Amino acid sequence: xxxxxxxxxSLSVQxxxxxxxxxxxxxxxxxxxxxxxxxxxxxxxxxxxxSSIKDKNEDGRFxxxxxxxxxxxxxxxxxxxxxDSAVYFCAALNAGNMLTFGGGTRxxxxx
Amino acid sequence: xxxxxxxxxxxxxxMGQEVTLRCKPISGHDYxxxxxxxxxxxxxxxxYFNNNVPIDDSGMPEDRFSAKxxxxxxxxxxxxxxxxxDSAVYFCASSLTGGEVKYGYTFGSGTRLTVV
Numbered sequence: 001x002x003x004x005x006x007x008x009x010s011l012s013v014q015x016x017x018x019x020x021x022x023x024x025x026x027x028x029x030x031x032x033x034x035x036x037x038x039x040x041x042x043x044x045x046x047x048x049x050x051s052s053i054k055d056k057n058e059d060g061r062f063x064x065x066x067x068x069x070x071x072x073x074x075x076x077x078x079x080x081x082x083x084d085s086a087v088y089f090c091a092a093l094n095a096g097n098m099l100t101f102g103g104g105t106r107x108x109x110x111x
Numbered sequence: 112x113x114x115x116x117x118x119x120x121x122x123x124x125x126m127g128q129e130v131t132l133r134c135k136p137i138s139g140h141d142y143x144x145x146x147x148x149x150x151x152x153x154x155x156x157x158x159y160f161n162n163n164v165p166i167d168d169s170g171m172p173e174d175r176f177s178a179k180x181x182x183x184x185x186x187x188x189x190x191x192x193x194x195x196x197d198s199a200v201y202f203c204a205s206s207l208t209g210g211e212v213k214y215g216y217t218f219g220s221g222t223r224l225t226v227v
Binding site: 043099 | 115142153154155159202204208217
């Protein structure tokens, strides 16, 4: 049973437009939610996170929104740049410091 | 710090051969994780250690897979015998208890394994 799901395996966006990546989870006990970014031939790297007690966290062009009632979070990238093209993983952290990952969404930003 | 270091970066082996993947976590980190990335399953946790002790190996797919952490600075993931379906990218990650949990884990660059 997948506790963290990313239902869109890929997303294509024009440069300068907004990219919205979505993630759903089933376990209401998660403490933190994180987004990782992964380029080819590299390991995932931390991008942005949000505490379960918040509903929004912003860092430059990246904003994560959390809707606890819907058990849904999203990552917004505005404006999107070609360098943002990567695979994005949503992850959830429980009280035991264990991360559960979604399946990833491949974002392609076209120039 | 050089980060989490994995070796080799690429491994091509024939079916039936033994494969050993290596990982050096960030110095001082007390958790070490082994993940496998595939198209079908995304990032799946295979096993993790705390203070060199294996805590949960329920993600290890079969008895052909084994992992060890003889000391705080080194871990291995072994597949014996290897099969073509083991082909994937294997990641090692580490983290620190009491650290900034909101940053999650630090991952290595991965080992791309191809079993032919």
